[in-house]
Amino acid sequence: MALSLPSLMILLTTLLLTTEATTFIHSRAAYYPNSDEHGTDVGACGFGSFGATINGGDVSAASDLYRNGVGCGDCYQVRCTNSHYCSDKGVTVVITDQGSGPNTDFILSRRAFGRMAQTKDAAASLLALGVVDIEYRRVSCSYPNKNITIKIDENSNYPYYLAFVLWYQQGDKDITAVQLCETQNFVCKLLDRSYGAVWTTTSPPSGPLSLRMLLSGEDGDESWIVPVNNIPENWKAGETYDTGVQIDI
Numbered sequence: 001m002a003l004s005l006p007s008l009m010i011l012l013t014t015l016l017l018t019t020e021a022t023t024f025i026h027s028r029a030a031y032y033p034n035s036d037e038h039g040t041d042v043g044a045c046g047f048g049s050f051g052a053t054i055n056g057g058d059v060s061a062a063s064d065l066y067r068n069g070v071g072c073g074d075c076y077q078v079r080c081t082n083s084h085y086c087s088d089k090g091v092t093v094v095i096t097d098q099g100s101g102p103n104t105d106f107i108l109s110r111r112a113f114g115r116m117a118q119t120k121d122a123a124a125s126l127l128a129l130g131v132v133d134i135e136y137r138r139v140s141c142s143y144p145n146k147n148i149t150i151k152i153d154e155n156s157n158y159p160y161y162l163a164f165v166l167w168y169q170q171g172d173k174d175i176t177a178v179q180l181c182e183t184q185n186f187v188c189k190l191l192d193r194s195y196g197a198v199w200t201t202t203s204p205p206s207g208p209l210s211l212r213m214l215l216s217g218e219d220g221d222e223s224w225i226v227p228v229n230n231i232p233e234n235w236k237a238g239e240t241y242d243t244g245v246q247i248d249i
């Protein structure tokens with residue numbers, strides 16, 4: 001039976017998409033020698049305490065994948081390739097920092113590095129190597145029972161200067177722009193990414209604020225997410241506000 005051209009195209013596209021979703025990229029990874037068993041609250045992404053606790057401490061600094069902060073909060077499956085020590089599954093890490101070692105794409109927390117191993121003994125051997133060959137691929141982040149949450153940065157100064165990061169963004173897409181809109185007259189203001197995952201504005205709009213987040217996929221698709229909840233009129237530095245929305249995965 002001969003395949004018609006359209007069905008052949010569909011078959012090829014399906015194959016390409018399937019391969020794209022599962023292809024691992026070869027690289028190397030090191031770890032923070034002095035890192036604790038958890039993440040870091042001082043990473044270049046500006047996540048604050050979220051960075052210390054997120055994903056049980058399976059976090060990483062990225063070099064190129066940091067992408068000027070756009071890569072902050074991305075999730076990657078990372079597995080080392082030495083079959084004596086390494087598990088097939090590896091570890092899933094969240095990017096919370098920027099950094100590079102000798103030809104590495106990732107500098108994992110010590111905990112995450114050890115978790116690529118099959119056993120405790122193998123983990124000790126891996127850690128002794130310091131830098132290892134790995135394969136990685138981007139995966140969806142998953143935060144069961146969490147909505148995207150706005151954390152107002154401690155350096156914010158009500159009502160003149162507003163800085164915040166977004167916690168618990170699920171999925172494998174990027175938030176590439178953020179707008180704040182007045183709820184009364186819908187005047188919107190595009191925010192700046194000051195560094196990492198930190199969005200800022202001087203002279204923020206007043207009143208309760210409606211946030212809009214532009215979600216961008218690798219294939220170029222874009223959509224605006226509009227939270228259910230507003231940032232209250234009298235927002236406070238250091239507070240967290242639940243947006244009431246999450247990205248389905």
Ligand SMILES: *[C@@H]1O[C@H](CO)[C@@H](O)[C@H](O)[C@H]1NC(C)=O
Nearest residue numbers: 145146147228242243244245
């Ligand atoms: C997420 O937001 C919805 C409202 O959109 C709310 O009903 C739900 O309780 C929130 N979930 C959590 C874990 O806060």
